Amino acid sequence: MKKQVTLWQDYFKGIWEINPAFKQILGTCPTLAVTATVENGIAMALATTFVLTFSSFIISLMRKLIPSQVRIASYIVVIATFVTIVDLVMKAQFPELSKSLGPFIPLIVVNCIILGRAEAFASKNGPLRSVLDALGNGTGFLIALVALSAIRELFGSRSVLGLQILPDTFEPMIVMILPAGAFITYGLLLGFSNTLAERKKRIAQEELVRKYKPVQKAGSEEIISQEA
Amino acid sequence: MELFIIFISAAVVNNFVLAYFLGICPFIGVSNKLSSASSMGMATTFVMVLTAIVSYLLYNFILVPFGLEFLQIPSFILVIASLVQFVEMVIKKISQPLYRALGIFLPLITTNCAILGLALFISMRDYNFIESVIFGVGAGAGFTLALVIMAGIREELELADVPKGFRGAPITLITAGILALAFMGFAGMI
């Protein structure tokens, strides 16, 4: 029973607690570059999750065989192999999508999320936990990319996933689908998520203070009365 | 003329950081001080020019003749990693002050997607040797420019009263957005 709880945690922590895009601020390049439409955002997140999951699995299996001096080089080769697989498969099966994502599929290889999870988690834990950790981080990345791309596509081209949502009378905010819009939307989302986290922390702290308040109050009154 | 267009395009119109979003990690990480930003920019430019040369030679004289284009990504990234290591060793040998200035930034460059992006663009766009070198110089200049401008702004931003949740990365990104808008003014130069 207890074990199951940790496994769930391995998965769920990637979604919010250590969300790659909002908490670790890793993988910013694809987050910004491909989020002009929701379709591209989802495709990018799925491709990244695929590479992340398989490389985490392989790296975790080999973690005891690789000498620590060459581990980064070995990880990079493993990751690059899976990235090439994704790149070739996408070019062969989804030429349109591969064209619109451009060089950002090959660039998954330097996405810090993947090397980061390999070094921080997969190199220290078993295959099952590593896969769950990778899937969790992938899901977190997907959520972040969908949020960002939905906002950008909605205001920039009036649609989400190509379906028009806002009426024709709404003048599209072109800045949203420009690079500038990517930076600003991501900055705002990051700022709000930080503010939310800060507030949660403050509320938790106040809760803690309230818990101990009676004791403190009694103490301070005592002091006052003594002074009097 | 064509070479000049490649340079201007890589440096300002299609700036690696502000239009292609390449090299955002160091852009956010190292842009809080002007001095470290310019060192990082120079180190990156240096590695970019070397990468442009090496990846051009690797792609056109080894990968293409032997039909190994599918090994492009692994071989580029390994070449970049060893190149950075090599540059670090050379700089350490020949100049201690330079090593102290650039040394700590070099390992960071390996995971800078701008470098791999540069190598991929060179093979994708079929640049010839001279064009590749110019492209590398332009991309490096553009990266340095964006980084230095950002650092200058961030030094001033330290004094501004930014809401707590927006300090650090969020306000940097928003500032970068405004900077990206400003850089759009360069479009039409080519």
Added chain:
Amino acid sequence: MKTAIHMIATLLIIGAISGGLLSGISNWADPLIAMNKQKATEEAIFLVQPEGKSYEHLNAPGVEIYKVFDGSNKPIGYSLAYEGNGFQGKIRVMVGLSSDLNKIVSMEVLEQVETPGLGTKVTESHYKDQFKNLVTVPSLNWVKEGTAPKENEVIAITGATISSKAVVAIINDGMTKLRKLQQGGKL
């Protein structure tokens, strides 16, 4: 020494496995990728020559030109793929031309990286459709909105003047090259 051998052996084994795996996958993917590319080109050729049924790639230096035939194998004109600089980067167009090169059948923008929402309007039909039946002699020209265009003129898009001008310039550039080929009897 032992660690060194271990290190090199590990890297070699990983490299060999990765290389083997990738060469297998690339053997499967390469023909598919080539087919996709060919299909995309074919589609574009017939998109600007709606009457076309078959085509032939002409071996001309410096230009990508296809001779297009109709159902009864009669030549009906050419499809020209040409590229040049736009506002932010390269614009690549495909132009369908009549056999004497004096008239455009239709025009399609294949690739562009113009400003979304502004320059990208050159890919929209109300701009592209202006090229239908446009006369190419002496050369194409553009006018501002509100002016009546002549038979060799298109109306530039407000807010995307540079991109609109660029498309016209690219086509003119390609036409000049084609005319030279035509005079040399290479078509």
